Amino acid sequence: MNLYIDYGGTNFRYSFDEGELFSIKSDSVELVDFLETEIEFQKDIRKIFISFAGQVKDGKILSAPNIKIKNLDLGQYFYDNYGVEVILKNDISCAAIYEHSRYKDAEIMALFYIGTGFGSAFVVDGKVLGGKDSIAGEIGHIPFKKKSFSCGCGRDDCLELSVSGKVFKDGTFNDASENVKKEFLEGLAFAFHTVLNLFDPDVFVLGGGVVKNNPSLLDFLKEEYKSSSFKTIRSELKISISDIDDANIEGLKILSKD
Numbered sequence: 001m002n003l004y005i006d007y008g009g010t011n012f013r014y015s016f017d018e019g020e021l022f023s024i025k026s027d028s029v030e031l032v033d034f035l036e037t038e039i040e041f042q043k044d045i046r047k048i049f050i051s052f053a054g055q056v057k058d059g060k061i062l063s064a065p066n067i068k069i070k071n072l073d074l075g076q077y078f079y080d081n082y083g084v085e086v087i088l089k090n091d092i093s094c095a096a097i098y099e100h101s102r103y104k105d106a107e108i109m110a111l112f113y114i115g116t117g118f119g120s121a122f123v124v125d126g127k128v129l130g131g132k133d134s135i136a137g138e139i140g141h142i143p144f145k146k147k148s149f150s151c152g153c154g155r156d157d158c159l160e161l162s163v164s165g166k167v168f169k170d171g172t173f174n175d176a177s178e179n180v181k182k183e184f185l186e187g188l189a190f191a192f193h194t195v196l197n198l199f200d201p202d203v204f205v206l207g208g209g210v211v212k213n214n215p216s217l218l219d220f221l222k223e224e225y226k227s228s229s230f231k232t233i234r235s236e237l238k239i240s241i242s243d244i245d246d247a248n249i250e251g252l253k254i255l256s257k258d
């Protein structure tokens with residue numbers, strides 16, 4: 001059977017084949033121990049698909065705060081020791097695979113996922129853009145406003161420092177101060193117009209906890225579209241909020257069928 005894992009910044013969710021989706025806190029998980037325990041307990045695991053909230057390249061996790069063994073080649077390790085194949089993918093890429101399955105005719109699809117961070121992905125002619133270091137689409141790290149603290153990427157002026165769940169501390173968009181909301185919307189509009197001009201997508205999908213809890217962000221962007229550049233040329237944009245909460249897992253399942 002296959003084991004599917006969505007390893008997010010907050011929650012670690014997993015399921016076996018089409019079974020129930022279990023959820024535990026990410027900070028309580030040590031990935032290698034978890035996988036070894038499951039492989040020994042569930043004797044017939046053949047493949048493990050992992051959607052990971054961080055940078056992944058050639059089957060290796062490049063940055064991961066909750067994994068003790070850094071730069072471990074998980075694929076090699078589990079194949080050599082257990083004969084189990086491990087397939088790792090960045091989480092937004094997994095979501096993009098699922099979302100694209102709903103809009104197979106999309107020429108250019110753009111995704112914004114706003115949760116703990118601000119991620120994006122672009123699917124061009126059915127292919128998720130990766131880039132030479134697998135960091136294409138890291139929209140949250142475009143320079144925007146300078147802050148007195150640093151971002152995980154090393155800069156101190158990333159969009160994500162203004163546009164993500166982090167800016168609300170433990171609260172929500174609605175309880176945030178007017179200044180925080182204003183800067184959030186300004187940053188979101190900046191990201192949106194940047195993407196419209198760079199990619200001219202025909203389908204735009206929004207997702208992530210912050211969007212799901214504030215569906216008015218969709219209306220905000222629909223209004224922004226009306227005042228976009230070249231508005232007399234632009235045709236209708238199909239823009240919507242993702243229809244499910246576990247697009248990452250569903251993306252992995254699609255990947256497993258390829």
Ligand SMILES: [Zn+2]
Nearest residue numbers: 141151153158
């Ligand atoms: Zn950054």
